[in-house]
Amino acid sequence: MNFFEQFAVILQEYYPYFLDGVKNTLIIAAMSVVLGVIFGTLMAIMRMCRIKPLKWIATAYIEFIRGTPLMVQLMFIFYGLPMVGIEFPDVSFIPNFSRFMAGIVAMSMNSCAYIAEVIRSGIQAVDEGQMEAARSIGFKYGESMKLVILPQAVKNILPALGNEFVTVIKESSIVSVIGISDLMYGAQGVIALTYRSLPCLAIAACIYFILTFISSRLIGLLEKRMRHGR
Amino acid sequence: MEGKSIIRVKDLKKNFGDLQVLKGISTEFEAKKVVSIIGPSGGGKSTFLRCLNLLEMPSSGHIYFNNVDICSKNVDINVQRQKIGMVFQHFNLFNNMNVIKNLTVAPVKIKGMTQDEAMEKALELLKRLGLDDKADSFPSQLSGGQKQRIAILRSLMMDPEVMLFDEPTSALDPEMIGEVLDVMKDLAESGMTMIIVTHEMRFAREVSDRVLFLDGGLIDEDRSASDFFNDPHSPRLISFLNKVL
Ligand SMILES: Nc1ncnc2c1ncn2[C@@H]1O[C@H](COP(=O)(O)OP(=O)(O)OP(=O)(O)O)[C@@H](O)[C@H]1O
Ligand SMILES: [Mg+2]
Numbered sequence: 001m002n003f004f005e006q007f008a009v010i011l012q013e014y015y016p017y018f019l020d021g022v023k024n025t026l027i028i029a030a031m032s033v034v035l036g037v038i039f040g041t042l043m044a045i046m047r048m049c050r051i052k053p054l055k056w057i058a059t060a061y062i063e064f065i066r067g068t069p070l071m072v073q074l075m076f077i078f079y080g081l082p083m084v085g086i087e088f089p090d091v092s093f094i095p096n097f098s099r100f101m102a103g104i105v106a107m108s109m110n111s112c113a114y115i116a117e118v119i120r121s122g123i124q125a126v127d128e129g130q131m132e133a134a135r136s137i138g139f140k141y142g143e144s145m146k147l148v149i150l151p152q153a154v155k156n157i158l159p160a161l162g163n164e165f166v167t168v169i170k171e172s173s174i175v176s177v178i179g180i181s182d183l184m185y186g187a188q189g190v191i192a193l194t195y196r197s198l199p200c201l202a203i204a205a206c207i208y209f210i211l212t213f214i215s216s217r218l219i220g221l222l223e224k225r226m227r228h229g230r
Numbered sequence: 231m232e233g234k235s236i237i238r239v240k241d242l243k244k245n246f247g248d249l250q251v252l253k254g255i256s257t258e259f260e261a262k263k264v265v266s267i268i269g270p271s272g273g274g275k276s277t278f279l280r281c282l283n284l285l286e287m288p289s290s291g292h293i294y295f296n297n298v299d300i301c302s303k304n305v306d307i308n309v310q311r312q313k314i315g316m317v318f319q320h321f322n323l324f325n326n327m328n329v330i331k332n333l334t335v336a337p338v339k340i341k342g343m344t345q346d347e348a349m350e351k352a353l354e355l356l357k358r359l360g361l362d363d364k365a366d367s368f369p370s371q372l373s374g375g376q377k378q379r380i381a382i383l384r385s386l387m388m389d390p391e392v393m394l395f396d397e398p399t400s401a402l403d404p405e406m407i408g409e410v411l412d413v414m415k416d417l418a419e420s421g422m423t424m425i426i427v428t429h430e431m432r433f434a435r436e437v438s439d440r441v442l443f444l445d446g447g448l449i450d451e452d453r454s455a456s457d458f459f460n461d462p463h464s465p466r467l468i469s470f471l472n473k474v475l
Contacts, residue, residue: 152325
Protein backbone atom coordinates (compact mmCIF):
# COMPACT_ATOMS: atom_id res chain seq x y z
CA MET A 1 0.00 0.00 0.00
CA ASN A 2 1.33 3.42 -0.81
CA PHE A 3 0.93 6.47 1.39
CA PHE A 4 -2.35 7.63 -0.07
CA GLU A 5 -3.93 4.23 0.16
CA GLN A 6 -2.86 3.97 3.79
CA PHE A 7 -4.26 7.44 4.38
CA ALA A 8 -7.62 6.41 2.91
CA VAL A 9 -7.83 3.07 4.66
CA ILE A 10 -6.93 4.47 8.07
CA LEU A 11 -9.41 7.26 7.69
CA GLN A 12 -12.10 4.81 6.70
CA GLU A 13 -11.47 2.41 9.53
CA TYR A 14 -10.54 4.69 12.39
CA TYR A 15 -12.49 7.85 11.68
CA PRO A 16 -14.43 7.66 14.99
CA TYR A 17 -11.14 8.24 16.85
CA PHE A 18 -10.50 11.37 14.83
CA LEU A 19 -14.07 12.59 15.06
CA ASP A 20 -14.07 12.21 18.81
CA GLY A 21 -10.80 14.13 18.88
CA VAL A 22 -12.24 16.93 16.74
CA LYS A 23 -15.20 17.24 19.08
CA ASN A 24 -12.96 17.58 22.13
CA THR A 25 -10.55 19.92 20.39
CA LEU A 26 -13.42 22.22 19.46
CA ILE A 27 -14.90 22.07 22.96
CA ILE A 28 -11.56 22.93 24.52
CA ALA A 29 -10.86 25.73 22.04
CA ALA A 30 -14.33 27.24 22.40
CA MET A 31 -14.34 27.02 26.20
CA SER A 32 -10.85 28.47 26.39
CA VAL A 33 -11.69 31.40 24.19
CA VAL A 34 -14.97 32.11 26.00
CA LEU A 35 -13.31 31.96 29.42
CA GLY A 36 -10.32 33.77 27.96
CA VAL A 37 -12.56 36.60 26.79
CA ILE A 38 -14.27 36.92 30.16
CA PHE A 39 -11.06 36.94 32.18
CA GLY A 40 -9.11 38.68 29.47
CA THR A 41 -11.59 41.57 29.64
CA LEU A 42 -11.10 41.76 33.40
CA MET A 43 -7.35 41.61 32.94
CA ALA A 44 -7.45 44.36 30.30
CA ILE A 45 -9.54 46.56 32.60
CA MET A 46 -7.09 45.95 35.44
CA ARG A 47 -4.16 46.73 33.20
CA MET A 48 -5.68 50.02 32.09
CA CYS A 49 -7.06 51.12 35.44
CA ARG A 50 -5.59 53.81 37.60
CA ILE A 51 -5.16 51.69 40.72
CA LYS A 52 -1.46 50.94 40.56
CA PRO A 53 -1.34 47.54 42.34
CA LEU A 54 -4.09 46.12 40.09
CA LYS A 55 -2.25 47.44 37.08
CA TRP A 56 0.99 45.82 38.21
CA ILE A 57 -0.64 42.47 38.89
CA ALA A 58 -2.27 42.42 35.46
CA THR A 59 0.89 43.52 33.69
CA ALA A 60 2.99 40.94 35.51
CA TYR A 61 0.48 38.19 34.75
CA ILE A 62 0.25 39.07 31.07
CA GLU A 63 4.01 39.36 30.65
CA PHE A 64 4.64 36.12 32.52
CA ILE A 65 2.11 34.09 30.56
CA ARG A 66 3.29 35.46 27.25
CA GLY A 67 6.90 34.84 28.21
CA THR A 68 6.65 31.18 29.21
CA PRO A 69 5.77 28.12 27.14
CA LEU A 70 2.21 26.86 27.17
CA MET A 71 3.57 23.38 27.81
CA VAL A 72 5.10 24.50 31.09
CA GLN A 73 1.89 26.27 32.12
CA LEU A 74 -0.13 23.16 31.35
CA MET A 75 2.18 20.93 33.41
CA PHE A 76 2.05 23.41 36.23
CA ILE A 77 -1.72 23.31 36.34
CA PHE A 78 -2.02 19.57 35.85
CA TYR A 79 0.72 18.35 38.21
CA GLY A 80 1.31 21.43 40.32
CA LEU A 81 -2.18 22.30 41.51
CA PRO A 82 -2.97 18.90 43.05
CA MET A 83 0.32 19.12 44.95
CA VAL A 84 -0.84 22.29 46.67
CA GLY A 85 -4.18 20.69 47.37
CA ILE A 86 -6.28 22.07 44.53
CA GLU A 87 -7.92 19.25 42.62
CA PHE A 88 -10.57 19.25 40.00
CA PRO A 89 -13.27 16.79 41.03
CA ASP A 90 -14.10 13.76 38.93
CA VAL A 91 -17.59 13.90 37.55
CA SER A 92 -19.07 10.50 36.83
CA PHE A 93 -21.01 11.34 33.70
CA ILE A 94 -18.14 13.12 31.96
CA PRO A 95 -15.15 10.82 31.53
CA ASN A 96 -11.78 12.30 32.44
CA PHE A 97 -13.41 15.46 33.74
CA SER A 98 -10.50 16.48 35.96
CA ARG A 99 -7.98 16.18 33.13
CA PHE A 100 -10.32 18.05 30.87
CA MET A 101 -10.68 20.83 33.42
CA ALA A 102 -6.94 21.13 33.88
CA GLY A 103 -6.57 21.46 30.12
CA ILE A 104 -9.27 24.08 29.83
CA VAL A 105 -7.97 26.04 32.82
CA ALA A 106 -4.45 26.10 31.44
CA MET A 107 -5.58 27.00 27.94
CA SER A 108 -7.86 29.78 29.14
CA MET A 109 -5.30 31.19 31.53
CA ASN A 110 -2.97 31.36 28.59
CA SER A 111 -5.51 32.71 26.15
CA CYS A 112 -6.69 35.29 28.66
CA ALA A 113 -3.30 37.02 28.60
CA TYR A 114 -3.28 37.29 24.82
CA ILE A 115 -6.91 38.37 24.70
CA ALA A 116 -6.27 41.03 27.34
CA GLU A 117 -3.68 42.52 25.01
CA VAL A 118 -6.03 42.27 22.04
CA ILE A 119 -8.69 44.16 23.97
CA ARG A 120 -6.29 46.74 25.31
CA SER A 121 -4.81 47.53 21.94
CA GLY A 122 -8.28 47.55 20.38
CA ILE A 123 -9.36 50.21 22.85
CA GLN A 124 -6.17 52.19 22.55
CA ALA A 125 -6.46 52.20 18.78
CA VAL A 126 -9.57 54.36 19.07
CA ASP A 127 -8.57 57.97 18.47
CA GLU A 128 -7.94 59.84 21.73
CA GLY A 129 -10.05 62.71 20.45
CA GLN A 130 -13.15 60.54 20.78
CA MET A 131 -12.73 60.26 24.52
CA GLU A 132 -11.88 63.95 24.83
CA ALA A 133 -14.98 64.95 22.90
CA ALA A 134 -17.17 62.72 25.04
CA ARG A 135 -15.67 63.98 28.29
CA SER A 136 -15.76 67.61 27.21
CA ILE A 137 -19.48 67.44 26.50
CA GLY A 138 -20.11 66.15 30.02
CA PHE A 139 -20.14 62.37 29.81
CA LYS A 140 -18.51 60.54 32.71
CA TYR A 141 -15.61 58.24 31.97
CA GLY A 142 -17.77 55.10 32.09
CA GLU A 143 -20.45 56.58 29.87
CA SER A 144 -17.86 57.72 27.36
CA MET A 145 -16.44 54.21 27.28
CA LYS A 146 -19.83 52.60 26.84
CA LEU A 147 -21.32 55.01 24.29
CA VAL A 148 -18.32 56.04 22.24
CA ILE A 149 -15.12 54.09 22.79
CA LEU A 150 -16.21 50.46 23.14
CA PRO A 151 -18.52 50.39 20.11
CA GLN A 152 -15.55 51.53 18.04
CA ALA A 153 -13.07 49.27 19.82
CA VAL A 154 -15.21 46.18 19.19
CA LYS A 155 -14.58 46.58 15.49
CA ASN A 156 -10.85 46.32 16.15
CA ILE A 157 -11.20 43.56 18.71
CA LEU A 158 -13.53 41.02 17.08
CA PRO A 159 -11.33 40.10 14.12
CA ALA A 160 -8.33 39.70 16.41
CA LEU A 161 -10.41 37.51 18.71
CA GLY A 162 -11.25 35.33 15.74
CA ASN A 163 -7.55 34.90 15.06
CA GLU A 164 -7.06 33.99 18.68
CA PHE A 165 -9.65 31.22 18.28
CA VAL A 166 -7.72 29.86 15.30
CA THR A 167 -4.49 29.97 17.29
CA VAL A 168 -6.11 28.20 20.23
CA ILE A 169 -7.40 25.39 17.97
CA LYS A 170 -3.83 24.71 16.92
CA GLU A 171 -2.14 25.25 20.27
CA SER A 172 -4.67 23.08 22.06
CA SER A 173 -3.03 20.03 20.50
CA ILE A 174 -0.65 20.25 23.42
CA VAL A 175 -3.26 19.04 25.91
CA SER A 176 -2.85 15.54 24.52
CA VAL A 177 0.30 15.26 26.66
CA ILE A 178 -1.82 15.18 29.81
CA GLY A 179 -4.07 12.55 28.30
CA ILE A 180 -7.00 14.58 27.07
CA SER A 181 -8.50 12.84 24.10
CA ASP A 182 -8.31 15.69 21.64
CA LEU A 183 -7.57 15.36 17.95
CA MET A 184 -3.83 14.91 18.49
CA TYR A 185 -4.47 12.29 21.16
CA GLY A 186 -6.81 10.49 18.79
CA ALA A 187 -4.15 10.49 16.10
CA GLN A 188 -1.61 9.04 18.53
CA GLY A 189 -4.13 6.36 19.51
CA VAL A 190 -4.53 5.32 15.91
CA ILE A 191 -0.76 5.29 15.47
CA ALA A 192 -0.50 2.89 18.39
CA LEU A 193 -3.06 0.61 16.75
CA THR A 194 -1.74 0.72 13.19
CA TYR A 195 1.98 1.50 13.56
CA ARG A 196 1.55 3.91 10.64
CA SER A 197 2.57 7.24 12.01
CA LEU A 198 2.96 9.27 8.85
CA PRO A 199 -0.54 8.81 7.41
CA CYS A 200 -2.09 9.33 10.85
CA LEU A 201 -0.23 12.57 11.40
CA ALA A 202 -1.15 13.64 7.89
CA ILE A 203 -4.82 13.01 8.64
CA ALA A 204 -4.54 15.04 11.86
CA ALA A 205 -2.79 17.86 10.02
CA CYS A 206 -5.49 17.91 7.35
CA ILE A 207 -8.25 18.04 9.92
CA TYR A 208 -6.53 20.84 11.86
CA PHE A 209 -6.13 22.72 8.64
CA ILE A 210 -9.79 22.27 7.71
CA LEU A 211 -10.85 23.49 11.16
CA THR A 212 -8.66 26.58 11.08
CA PHE A 213 -9.44 27.29 7.45
CA ILE A 214 -13.18 27.19 8.02
CA SER A 215 -12.86 29.28 11.17
CA SER A 216 -10.82 31.98 9.55
CA ARG A 217 -13.18 32.10 6.55
CA LEU A 218 -16.14 32.54 8.88
CA ILE A 219 -14.29 35.26 10.74
CA GLY A 220 -13.45 36.92 7.45
CA LEU A 221 -17.12 36.96 6.49
CA LEU A 222 -18.09 38.40 9.86
CA GLU A 223 -15.45 41.08 9.50
CA LYS A 224 -16.72 42.04 6.07
CA ARG A 225 -20.28 42.32 7.33
CA MET A 226 -19.17 44.52 10.19
CA ARG A 227 -17.30 46.83 7.87
CA HIS A 228 -20.32 47.35 5.63
CA GLY A 229 -23.09 47.50 8.19
CA ARG A 230 -21.87 49.82 10.88
CA MET B 231 -13.62 95.49 34.41
CA GLU B 232 -17.15 95.99 33.11
CA GLY B 233 -19.62 93.17 32.61
CA LYS B 234 -19.88 89.89 34.40
CA SER B 235 -16.89 87.63 34.13
CA ILE B 236 -17.87 84.04 33.53
CA ILE B 237 -14.40 82.50 33.77
CA ARG B 238 -11.62 83.78 36.01
CA VAL B 239 -8.17 82.26 35.85
CA LYS B 240 -5.74 82.81 38.70
CA ASP B 241 -2.04 82.06 38.45
CA LEU B 242 -2.57 78.98 36.33
CA LYS B 243 0.48 76.77 35.92
CA LYS B 244 0.83 73.52 34.03
CA ASN B 245 3.81 71.24 33.88
CA PHE B 246 4.31 68.18 31.72
CA GLY B 247 7.04 66.46 33.68
CA ASP B 248 9.95 68.89 33.78
CA LEU B 249 8.49 71.09 31.07
CA GLN B 250 6.55 74.07 32.36
CA VAL B 251 4.09 74.91 29.61
CA LEU B 252 1.96 77.47 31.44
CA LYS B 253 3.91 79.70 33.78
CA GLY B 254 1.31 81.55 35.75
CA ILE B 255 -1.64 82.87 33.76
CA SER B 256 -4.21 85.18 35.29
CA THR B 257 -7.08 86.60 33.27
CA GLU B 258 -10.85 86.85 33.04
CA PHE B 259 -13.41 86.15 30.37
CA GLU B 260 -16.59 88.18 30.34
CA ALA B 261 -19.99 86.89 29.39
CA LYS B 262 -21.05 87.55 25.77
CA LYS B 263 -17.55 88.55 24.74
CA VAL B 264 -15.36 86.92 22.15
CA VAL B 265 -11.71 86.52 23.03
CA SER B 266 -9.14 85.17 20.59
CA ILE B 267 -5.84 83.70 21.64
CA ILE B 268 -2.97 83.77 19.21
CA GLY B 269 0.69 82.94 19.54
CA PRO B 270 3.53 80.85 18.19
CA SER B 271 3.34 77.08 18.03
CA GLY B 272 4.19 75.42 21.32
CA GLY B 273 3.35 78.55 23.27
CA GLY B 274 0.74 76.73 25.31
CA LYS B 275 -2.49 77.90 23.66
CA SER B 276 -4.06 74.47 23.44
CA THR B 277 -2.90 73.55 26.89
CA PHE B 278 -4.43 76.72 28.29
CA LEU B 279 -7.74 76.11 26.56
CA ARG B 280 -7.83 72.48 27.66
CA CYS B 281 -7.20 73.53 31.23
CA LEU B 282 -10.36 75.64 31.13
CA ASN B 283 -12.53 72.52 31.04
CA LEU B 284 -10.00 70.34 32.82
CA LEU B 285 -9.17 68.14 29.87
CA GLU B 286 -5.73 68.96 31.26
CA MET B 287 -5.46 69.13 35.03
CA PRO B 288 -3.66 72.33 36.06
CA SER B 289 -0.53 71.81 38.14
CA SER B 290 -1.43 74.81 40.30
CA GLY B 291 -3.65 77.86 40.31
CA HIS B 292 -7.40 78.28 40.13
CA ILE B 293 -10.07 78.41 37.48
CA TYR B 294 -13.40 79.88 38.52
CA PHE B 295 -16.36 79.14 36.31
CA ASN B 296 -19.34 81.21 37.48
CA ASN B 297 -17.44 81.72 40.72
CA VAL B 298 -17.04 77.99 41.29
CA ASP B 299 -13.45 76.81 41.55
CA ILE B 300 -13.59 73.88 39.17
CA CYS B 301 -10.15 72.70 40.24
CA SER B 302 -11.48 72.02 43.71
CA LYS B 303 -11.87 68.35 44.56
CA ASN B 304 -15.51 68.56 45.60
CA VAL B 305 -16.74 70.08 42.36
CA ASP B 306 -18.24 67.60 39.89
CA ILE B 307 -16.42 68.52 36.71
CA ASN B 308 -18.83 66.48 34.61
CA VAL B 309 -21.61 68.89 35.54
CA GLN B 310 -19.47 71.96 34.82
CA ARG B 311 -18.36 70.60 31.45
CA GLN B 312 -21.98 70.43 30.28
CA LYS B 313 -21.97 74.22 30.28
CA ILE B 314 -18.62 74.56 28.52
CA GLY B 315 -18.72 73.61 24.86
CA MET B 316 -15.53 72.60 23.13
CA VAL B 317 -14.70 72.43 19.43
CA PHE B 318 -11.56 70.61 18.37
CA GLN B 319 -9.14 71.00 15.52
CA HIS B 320 -9.90 67.47 14.35
CA PHE B 321 -13.67 67.71 14.91
CA ASN B 322 -13.88 64.52 16.95
CA LEU B 323 -17.42 63.70 15.97
CA PHE B 324 -18.41 60.34 17.45
CA ASN B 325 -17.46 58.00 14.62
CA ASN B 326 -19.86 55.27 15.66
CA MET B 327 -22.92 57.52 15.46
CA ASN B 328 -24.66 59.25 12.60
CA VAL B 329 -25.09 63.00 12.60
CA ILE B 330 -28.42 63.10 14.38
CA LYS B 331 -27.18 60.72 17.08
CA ASN B 332 -24.04 62.83 17.49
CA LEU B 333 -26.25 65.81 18.18
CA THR B 334 -28.84 64.16 20.40
CA VAL B 335 -26.90 61.67 22.48
CA ALA B 336 -25.59 64.12 25.06
CA PRO B 337 -28.78 66.18 25.62
CA VAL B 338 -30.80 62.96 25.96
CA LYS B 339 -28.39 61.01 28.17
CA ILE B 340 -27.05 63.88 30.23
CA LYS B 341 -29.75 66.53 30.36
CA GLY B 342 -32.68 64.14 30.24
CA MET B 343 -34.21 65.75 27.18
CA THR B 344 -36.69 63.42 25.46
CA GLN B 345 -35.63 61.86 22.20
CA ASP B 346 -38.31 63.83 20.34
CA GLU B 347 -37.34 67.19 21.80
CA ALA B 348 -33.69 66.57 21.07
CA MET B 349 -34.48 65.42 17.56
CA GLU B 350 -36.57 68.49 16.84
CA LYS B 351 -33.90 70.81 18.15
CA ALA B 352 -31.17 69.03 16.20
CA LEU B 353 -33.10 69.14 12.95
CA GLU B 354 -33.83 72.80 13.41
CA LEU B 355 -30.14 73.59 13.93
CA LEU B 356 -29.17 71.43 10.97
CA LYS B 357 -31.73 73.15 8.79
CA ARG B 358 -30.41 76.54 9.76
CA LEU B 359 -27.00 75.52 8.39
CA GLY B 360 -28.50 73.74 5.38
CA LEU B 361 -27.19 70.41 6.64
CA ASP B 362 -30.51 68.69 7.30
CA ASP B 363 -29.94 66.30 4.40
CA LYS B 364 -26.91 64.97 6.30
CA ALA B 365 -28.89 63.91 9.36
CA ASP B 366 -28.43 60.20 8.68
CA SER B 367 -24.84 60.40 7.41
CA PHE B 368 -21.93 59.08 9.37
CA PRO B 369 -18.90 61.30 10.02
CA SER B 370 -16.80 59.36 7.52
CA GLN B 371 -19.22 60.48 4.79
CA LEU B 372 -18.85 64.21 5.50
CA SER B 373 -16.39 66.84 4.35
CA GLY B 374 -14.17 68.53 6.92
CA GLY B 375 -16.21 71.72 6.82
CA GLN B 376 -19.43 69.79 7.36
CA LYS B 377 -17.90 67.84 10.22
CA GLN B 378 -16.72 70.97 11.96
CA ARG B 379 -20.04 72.75 11.59
CA ILE B 380 -21.80 69.72 13.00
CA ALA B 381 -19.28 69.56 15.83
CA ILE B 382 -20.20 73.14 16.65
CA LEU B 383 -23.89 72.19 16.63
CA ARG B 384 -23.15 69.25 18.89
CA SER B 385 -21.80 71.67 21.47
CA LEU B 386 -24.70 74.04 20.98
CA MET B 387 -27.20 71.27 21.66
CA MET B 388 -26.13 71.44 25.31
CA ASP B 389 -26.90 75.19 25.52
CA PRO B 390 -23.41 75.97 26.80
CA GLU B 391 -22.60 79.22 28.56
CA VAL B 392 -19.22 79.44 26.91
CA MET B 393 -17.64 77.82 23.88
CA LEU B 394 -13.96 76.97 23.52
CA PHE B 395 -12.47 76.59 20.04
CA ASP B 396 -9.03 75.09 19.49
CA GLU B 397 -7.90 76.00 15.98
CA PRO B 398 -11.26 75.02 14.50
CA THR B 399 -10.19 75.68 10.92
CA SER B 400 -6.57 74.47 10.94
CA ALA B 401 -7.38 70.99 9.65
CA LEU B 402 -9.64 72.23 6.86
CA ASP B 403 -9.03 72.64 3.16
CA PRO B 404 -8.90 76.36 2.37
CA GLU B 405 -12.23 76.37 0.53
CA MET B 406 -14.01 75.08 3.64
CA ILE B 407 -12.59 77.53 6.15
CA GLY B 408 -15.11 80.20 5.24
CA GLU B 409 -18.21 78.15 5.98
CA VAL B 410 -16.94 77.34 9.47
CA LEU B 411 -15.88 80.89 10.22
CA ASP B 412 -19.31 82.11 9.09
CA VAL B 413 -21.01 79.86 11.62
CA MET B 414 -18.69 81.13 14.33
CA LYS B 415 -19.36 84.70 13.32
CA ASP B 416 -23.11 84.17 13.59
CA LEU B 417 -22.59 82.57 16.95
CA ALA B 418 -20.56 85.54 18.14
CA GLU B 419 -23.26 87.93 16.96
CA SER B 420 -25.90 85.93 18.80
CA GLY B 421 -24.09 86.78 22.03
CA MET B 422 -22.27 83.53 22.75
CA THR B 423 -19.25 83.78 25.01
CA MET B 424 -16.37 82.44 22.98
CA ILE B 425 -12.69 81.74 23.53
CA ILE B 426 -10.96 80.97 20.27
CA VAL B 427 -7.44 79.76 19.63
CA THR B 428 -6.80 80.56 16.01
CA HIS B 429 -4.27 81.34 13.33
CA GLU B 430 -6.89 83.24 11.30
CA MET B 431 -5.71 86.78 12.02
CA ARG B 432 -8.30 88.54 9.92
CA PHE B 433 -11.08 86.61 11.58
CA ALA B 434 -9.68 87.29 15.04
CA ARG B 435 -9.49 90.98 14.30
CA GLU B 436 -13.00 91.06 12.91
CA VAL B 437 -15.00 89.16 15.54
CA SER B 438 -12.98 89.47 18.73
CA ASP B 439 -13.60 91.92 21.49
CA ARG B 440 -10.21 91.14 22.91
CA VAL B 441 -7.11 89.33 21.75
CA LEU B 442 -4.47 87.63 23.89
CA PHE B 443 -0.93 86.87 22.80
CA LEU B 444 0.21 83.71 24.51
CA ASP B 445 3.91 83.03 24.19
CA GLY B 446 6.25 80.91 26.28
CA GLY B 447 3.49 80.04 28.71
CA LEU B 448 2.63 83.64 29.57
CA ILE B 449 0.15 86.20 28.32
CA ASP B 450 2.41 88.69 26.66
CA GLU B 451 -0.23 91.08 25.41
CA ASP B 452 -3.91 91.48 26.24
CA ARG B 453 -5.73 94.22 24.37
CA SER B 454 -8.83 95.11 22.48
CA ALA B 455 -8.75 93.65 18.99
CA SER B 456 -8.01 96.92 17.20
CA ASP B 457 -5.26 97.99 19.62
CA PHE B 458 -3.78 94.52 19.51
CA PHE B 459 -3.25 94.62 15.77
CA ASN B 460 -2.76 98.37 15.20
CA ASP B 461 -0.65 99.24 18.17
CA PRO B 462 1.07 96.15 19.58
CA HIS B 463 3.45 96.82 22.47
CA SER B 464 5.28 93.60 23.17
CA PRO B 465 8.32 93.23 20.92
CA ARG B 466 7.66 89.52 20.51
CA LEU B 467 4.10 90.18 19.38
CA ILE B 468 5.39 92.76 16.91
CA SER B 469 7.80 90.28 15.38
CA PHE B 470 5.12 87.55 15.45
CA LEU B 471 2.66 89.79 13.62
CA ASN B 472 5.30 90.74 11.11
CA LYS B 473 5.80 87.09 10.35
CA VAL B 474 2.17 86.08 9.98
CA LEU B 475 0.52 89.14 8.50
N1 LIG C 1 0.29 65.79 26.91
C1 LIG C 1 1.48 66.41 26.80
N2 LIG C 1 2.59 65.84 27.32
C2 LIG C 1 3.78 66.46 27.23
N3 LIG C 1 4.00 67.65 26.65
C3 LIG C 1 2.94 68.26 26.12
C4 LIG C 1 1.63 67.69 26.16
N4 LIG C 1 0.77 68.54 25.55
C5 LIG C 1 1.51 69.58 25.16
N5 LIG C 1 2.81 69.46 25.50
C6 LIG C 1 3.88 70.40 25.23
O1 LIG C 1 3.47 71.64 25.73
C7 LIG C 1 3.90 72.70 24.89
C8 LIG C 1 2.72 73.56 24.52
O2 LIG C 1 1.84 72.81 23.73
P1 LIG C 1 0.46 73.40 23.19
O3 LIG C 1 -0.16 72.30 22.41
O4 LIG C 1 -0.29 73.95 24.31
O5 LIG C 1 0.95 74.53 22.23
P2 LIG C 1 0.10 75.41 21.22
O6 LIG C 1 0.36 76.82 21.57
O7 LIG C 1 -1.30 74.94 21.19
O8 LIG C 1 0.79 75.08 19.84
P3 LIG C 1 0.16 74.86 18.38
O9 LIG C 1 -0.05 76.22 17.79
O10 LIG C 1 1.22 74.09 17.65
O11 LIG C 1 -1.11 74.09 18.55
C9 LIG C 1 4.58 72.05 23.70
O12 LIG C 1 5.97 72.12 23.91
C10 LIG C 1 4.11 70.63 23.76
O13 LIG C 1 5.10 69.77 23.28
MG1 LIG D 1 -2.53 73.87 19.77
